[in-house]
Amino acid sequence: MLKKLILSALALSLTNCLILNPLGATIDREKGSEAAGRITDAAIQTDLINSTLLSGRASISILSLIAGDIAKIESEKYYIKADVDKCVEDIRGFKGFLVGSLITNIISCQDINSDGYLIGEPFPSL
Known part of the structure; x- marks a missing residue:
């Protein structure tokens, strides 16, 4: 019984992104529509x-409406x-005030890593 429980926990941890990303249940991931909304x-x-x-x-600016x-x-x-939090903080922070939201968006938000549709970072995106 304990062996089955440990194997199940291991299998679940290995397929964390595959199962939990579509459900939105992962702690350190955010759906793209929510991220785009926060950036906008x-x-x-x-x-x-x-x-x-x-x-x-x-x-x-009209460009701030399409910031995502x-x-x-x-x-x-x-x-x-x-990564999304850092981008939002940069836009709202001193850098955003100094150079504007558009340039801050271009500088700070272009390298946000995506996890793909179903699977996570160790696997290629679909």
């Missing part, structure tokens, strides 16, 4: 703050949450 929200907030401080009027596409985020794939 950060770009819009940064544009609003920058425009209000610089010109006195709140406005957003600029970052090359695919909605059906899964991304490493720490």
